[in-house]
Amino acid sequence: MSGHSKWATTKHKKAIIDSRRAKSFAKLIKNIEVAAKMGGADMSGNPTLVDAVQKAKKTSVPNDNIDRAIKRGAGLTGESIDYATIMYEGYGPNGVALLVECLTDNKNRAAAEVRTLMSRNGGTMADPGSVAYNFARKGVIVVAKTDGLTEDDVLAAVLDAGAEEVTDEGETFEVITEASDMVAARTALQEAGIDYDSADAAFVPSLKVEIDAETARKVFRLIDALEDSDDVQNIYSNFDLSAEVQAELESEE
Secondary structure, three states: OOOOHHHHHHHOOHHHHHHOHHHHHHHHHHHHHHHHHHHOOOHHHOHHHHHHHHHHHHOOOOHHHHHHHHHHHOOOOOOOOOOEEEEEEEEOHHHOEEEEEEEEOOHHHHHHHHHHHHHHOOOEEOOOOOOHHHEEEEEEEEEEOOOOOOHHHHHHHHHHHOEEEEEEOOOEEEEEEEHHHHHHHHHHHHHOOOOOOEEEEEEEEOOOEEOOHHHHHHHHHHHHHHHOOOOEEEEEEOEEOOHHHHHHHHOOO
């Protein structure tokens, strides 16, 4: 789930990562194919492809798979890549806002599946625009914590490159930028010798809503169900977890 690394810290333990590795790989490959189709196979002139490849490598997608995806997407293999991006809006338990981004070759299938998964797991669909206005398209760069690296170090590296804020998300630092400044910010990190895990254009909520552990469990079940869909590429939400709730959830692992 993009933009909520605290949730990822809580939920994406090794067993879950292992059980969903194939599905995760497929979605990362799809990102690479689309980026190569839109901007070509030359990474020096395609920053979106650079970020898609970086994320795939950090998730241990084999290099051969990455290379084939680039060639497929760029049309170098004769195969046709035709995905459409569709955004669905809805609410989870207790009115938690959800944006469900699909990347699909079959819009009707994706729409039917999202509706079914929402209704079966305590969610409801919303009218277009009724949820999206609470979110803004931003650049989100995730930096893994390493020995000696502080929040101030990250902020100093990206401040002059358009970063809006740097937050401590537990096991990572998160850099928020305008979507148009993301490439400059990740370049500034690299020049400062700071490695980053991922850089994505994501939908960030303007206001987060803190939820209790019971609501969090219900929201996670809904998100887990949606993420199991091959068509669902990203899920964005406005929930936040206090340190106490996060500790309670982690104790149940």
